[in-house]
Amino acid sequence: MLTDVFTLAQAEKEERLRGELIGLMAHHRRNCPPYDRILAALGAETEPATLADLPWLPVRLFKTRKLASVPDDEVIRVLTSSGTTGQVSRIHLDREAAATQSRMLARTLGAVLGPRRLPMIVVDRSGVVGDRRSYSARGAGALGMVNFGRDHLWLLDADDRPDVAALKDFLARHGDAPFLIFGFTFMVWRYLYEVARDHGLDLSQGILVHSGGWKKLADQAVDNAEFRRRFAADSGLTRIHNFYGMVEQIGTVFLEGPEGGALYCPDFADVIIRDPETWREAPVGTPGLVEVLSTLPTSYPGNVLLTEDVGVVHGVDDGHWPGKRFSVVGRLPRAEARGCSDTYAGGRS
Template structure:
């Protein structure tokens, strides 16, 4: 039987062709080491010996993170991340036993897509997340900010005037670094619609900005189509495209979109789609039998919780590479969540 260290080593050296082999290793380990997942498999009448492909793997409904402790091999818990939610709603809790592992995976995913963090100034406009003290997104961005080693990088709660001043300083300095404005959607829209960015003489003709939206209105604004949001933001910030991050409390891996809402699956994450009427029927990319389906996520970074999550998001595969997907909505009556999702 594999050890946790064996799995970590395999995950760190994973390639697209070896993903399925490593995922099956993680499945067989968690089928034994995760009591909740093991019991779930037993209720479904599934033996680990029956699982030979990714599509055979049963996925744990994401709601289990609300009502149960999801842990593999009973590790010591370093911290617990908690999801956002509407007032009075029950939130998900993701127990994390190795923050260094989360740091390593999230940094590696980001830098694979965008290059070294030291090439950036990172300005974070995440008011709804900063108002909580257990957000996985805030923790991750905080680590990224530290790694930029920039005196300008930092969080901005509601003080957008200060954010604009910092942006102006960076543009005037022109040190060759790129700028990322990483924000929750409603806060980016508030800033965009205020007209203050566009009105600034220093910023009006500046196009060297990456705007990274995390999705979520948090009940602050009406839900909007992604195309509508991106049109407002591209015009206001004078950029060609809006970037996006797909992640959630229950996952330690992320995927990024460099425009048009098309996400590239990261090395440790694979998206599968399930039939909306038959959740046990699962399709792996680039299978196009489904026009769209429920998103199942394999997150191999989730060694210490559960790597196989049935989300409440709807999505579809894009292209024939088998590595791209789009998030197109949410199941009816599912919770309003804080992950990256524009209806």
């Protein structure tokens, strides 16, 4: 199976994506009347000259409008985001879209996990997955990741407490060879790092994939660099990959490279950083609003989305993988808190 999706230099990627995204824009206009009306009101061009000219939707629109490009009877799964105000995005997937997002997620993560399924620690409780037709973002994240592992240990018990004895048993059986760890960032810190530190556990063979939840860690003066430093110093864990993604572009993840410190775009996706005053693309090194582009959404018009996150591009074609290197540095002021573990307070959600 092909696993390497970090291959295209930026110019080649932009040319390829532009053609595919123009085709998807036409597809959604034919099959999603509300989307067609939005683009008509915007006076959107049918053949934008660059990626930056493609019309974007504000990601919040999925919280207030049903936007689907397939009939209701073809929808097999509805994903919901993790909002804190009662409003949640609802993302409608048909069978083809669900299969594609699973396949491309596997190819993306294969770049750091390899082709073989590894023994796996999930820093959550098994009940988070819930209903098999409708998932929260937290449940969808856990369900999407468990497919990459085997001999799973769900670290939290039914009362959301870490099962230290089970963790020690897992490490006794699997800790001398590579194993996979997945969780949302704050939960990984609270329920894995602190337990490993306090009990002197060796996680040096682990590969950690994590996302979200930086707000609570920022309150503890723990940024990405400190997170990595403390894990290495106190548990031996050094293979750590943060990722950025959202339920509105399910299956698309922007992955931290092996060197740490920056996120990369897979070949089927890209980011544009926009100046919040002019809406033009911001130059390298200048923070702005993060726009995410992906060819994966086919059952709903989520290909070009303006988020409420603030990010910055650090460089282009100058890192471990080709394309843009970028970071997400915060949220737009007054924007709703985002991410399952930002709202996780130790109880059921």
